[in-house]
Amino acid sequence: MSCLITPTQVTIEFTSEDTVLLTWPEIIDNQQHQKILWLDAQLSKVLAEIVLDSVIGFNSIMIVYQPQLISLLKLKTVITQLISKTPERFEATIGNTIKIPVYYSTESGWDLAQVAKSTKLTKEQVINLHSNDIYRAYAQGFTPGFCYLAKLANQLTLPRKKVPRTKVPAGAVAIAGQQSAVYPEATPGGWHILGQTPLPMFQKTGSGLITTIKVGDLVQFYPITKQEFEDQGGQLISEQA
Amino acid sequence: MPTTSTALIVTKGQERISLQDLGRQQNLSIGVPSSGVADEHGYLRANQLLGNKANAPALEIMLGGIQFTAQVDCFIAIFGIAPEINVNDKAVPHCQALQLKSGDQVSISPLKQGIYCYLAITGGFFSSTWFESVAGQCEHQTSYQVENSQIKTGLTKSDESFATKKNKQLIQASRNFYSQEKLITRFIPNTLYEHLDDAIKNDIQSLTFVIDNQSNKMGYRLNRESEEIAHANRIFDHITQLTGDLSKPVNFGQIQLPSDKQWIVLMKDRQTMGGYPTIGTIMKTDLFRLSQMRPGQQISFIPISVEQAQMQLSMFYQKLNLIKTPLK
Incomplete structure (x- = not known):
């Protein structure tokens, strides 16, 4: 079978009348992701009047552009040229480091006990593994301010819950597959909840919204006590029986 | 103010x-x-x-x-x-x-x-x-x-x-x-669809779907007709094998295949990332038609080139006095 999903080069697809999707090999990789961010920045600069928006994924980027201002051929040429100019290696990460306090416990981490059981670790080991690593924000989406952070320690890798919860609380710190995330708002969700953070994931402004984490940032979780959680304005939400 | x-x-x-x-x-x-x-x-x-x-x-x-x-x-x-x-x-x-x-x-x-x-x-x-x-x-x-x-x-x-x-x-x-009867939606195929065998492409074009009750501005859920189970299974197995695990940005109109029984077309209030297999995106003018269709009505899919879809959209906006410019 042809290996469509793991191209060695970047695939360029015109996915709708006004979007083009660029896809890199199907891996979560810091260096590859920095190439994607570099290309995003270049495209916004070179095609400033034509590109309206872009959405960055783990190994992809979708560009929203104005089709009335550029032909498909010209756009493809510009993209191909920029891809060929992408630096081979990036030395340092450009993003900020965001530290996120987490009250890990069985009352705030609705799935902590189950995760410990499934991974054959103690709860303390789960907390240590989750809070020891530094994660990279590879993508943002699903809901405003929801950042996909990777990569999670192999020992913590679990599939999504078979039946998603209809409501996961705002501030829930959760894991699924190789990823971790903080739920910015109460939404349905199928990830395993390890704890809750008092830190909001976005602030609404009069005309828009500012997110706490931006794609490309580094993120580290650190444990706090229930008292510290409450002192920092956290409102603990327990799971309804 | x-x-x-x-x-x-x-x-x-x-x-x-x-x-x-x-x-x-x-x-x-x-x-x-x-x-x-x-x-x-x-x-x-x-x-x-x-x-x-x-x-x-x-x-x-x-x-x-x-x-x-x-x-x-x-x-x-x-x-x-x-x-x-x-x-x-x-x-x-x-x-x-x-x-x-x-x-x-x-x-x-x-x-x-x-x-x-x-x-x-x-x-x-x-x-x-x-x-x-x-x-x-x-x-x-x-x-x-x-x-x-x-x-x-x-x-x-x-x-x-x-x-x-x-x-x-x-x-x-x-x-x-607007469509009174079955809507044959034209979709812009993705690379995955382009590489499918002709038999699978024909299967996709032969399927008829019925709009599910659980359809809204986030997504239209489409149930395949029950007698087409063999075709639908073959398509789903084939496409799932060719799709990676990583979530990717999604479009307005993207056709997602979460299962062989139900497909989903993403509408205006959709989320921005998704991980389900997809075969492409319905052209916008057909999405406006689809948005007016009710549960129980039927739709099917045929491919169209991105150039043709762009031309249709451009003519549509010209007719309706909208010269697309950024809303800055």
């Missing part, structure tokens, strides 16, 4: 009304969907009837069944698939500008066809914006505002002749635009 007046007060069906425009163009990067009107055709026609700017905020009314009272002298236009409209208990035509006096009572009967109709007012309704759009800012309310500077006490002669003269033509154009 401009000075405003209440233009109309809703006395029935407020839960089915929301203020809308063409949505947001520049915030997908932080997970905010584009949103905006479900059916751009209906919305743009309503604004066009009044000579409004294409993106003037208008009311999106789901399934009709509403009543309101005008609070100022104003001109409105209602556009949908043959909505039945009464002003002070007298039937009036749709597809044309209607002059209302303060105190006039207007009702739109429950819609017999389609999902939405659009109510535009001269100059557009006023609301605060978020990321440069009124979408989601003003929903299910009993009163809707207009800027005082936009209140017009009379249409010019040319406005009036436009409104009446074009009426029949517009009704016919509307009938032609």
Whole structure:
């Protein structure tokens, strides 16, 4: 079978009348992701009047552009040229480091006990593994301010819950597959909840919204006590029986 | 802040009304969907009837069944698939500008066809914006505002002749635009689809889907006809094998295959990332048609080139006075 999903080069697809999707090999990789961010920045600069928006994924980027201002051929040429100019290696990460306090416990981490059981670790080991690593924000989406952070320690890798919860609380710190995330708002969700953070994931402004984490940032979780959680304005939400 | 007046007060069906425009163009990067009107055709026609700017905020009314009272002298236009409209208990035509006096009572009967109709007012309704759009800012309310500077006490002669003269033509154009029966949607195939064997492509084009009850502005769920199970299984197995695990950005109109039994077409209020296998994206003008279709109606898919889809969209916007420019 042809290996469509793991191209060695970047695939360029015109996915709708006004979007083009660029896809890199199907891996979560810091260096590859920095190439994607570099290309995003270049495209916004070179095609400033034509590109309206872009959405960055783990190994992809979708560009929203104005089709009335550029032909498909010209756009493809510009993209191909920029891809060929992408630096081979990036030395340092450009993003900020965001530290996120987490009250890990069985009352705030609705799935902590189950995760410990499934991974054959103690709860303390789960907390240590989750809070020891530094994660990279590879993508943002699903809901405003929801950042996909990777990569999670192999020992913590679990599939999504078979039946998603209809409501996961705002501030829930959760894991699924190789990823971790903080739920910015109460939404349905199928990830395993390890704890809750008092830190909001976005602030609404009069005309828009500012997110706490931006794609490309580094993120580290650190444990706090229930008292510290409450002192920092956290409102603990327990799971309804 | 401009000075405003209440233009109309809703006395029935407020839960089915929301203020809308063409949505947001520049915030997908932080997970905010584009949103905006479900059916751009209906919305743009309503604004066009009044000579409004294409993106003037208008009311999106789901399934009709509403009543309101005008609070100022104003001109409105209602556009949908043959909505039945009464002003002070007298039937009036749709597809044309209607002059209302303060105190006039207007009702739109429950819609017999389609999902939405659009109510535009001269100059557009006023609301605060978020990321440069009124979408989601003003929903299910009993009163809707207009800027005082936009209140017009009379249409010019040319406005009036436009409104009446074009009426029949517009009704016919509307009938032609929307699908009465099964909608054969044209989709822009992705690379994965292009590499499929011809037999699988034929299978995809031969499937008929029925729109599920659980369809809304986030997504239309499509159930395949039960006798087509063998084809559907073959397609699903094939495409799943070719799809990676990592979530990717998704488009308005993307056709997702979460299972062999049910496919999903992503609509205006969709999330911005997704991980399900996909074969491509329905062209926008067919998405506006789809957004007016009801549960139980049928759709199928045929491929179209991106160039053809772009041309169709460009002609559509030209016809409806919308020269696409950034909403900056």
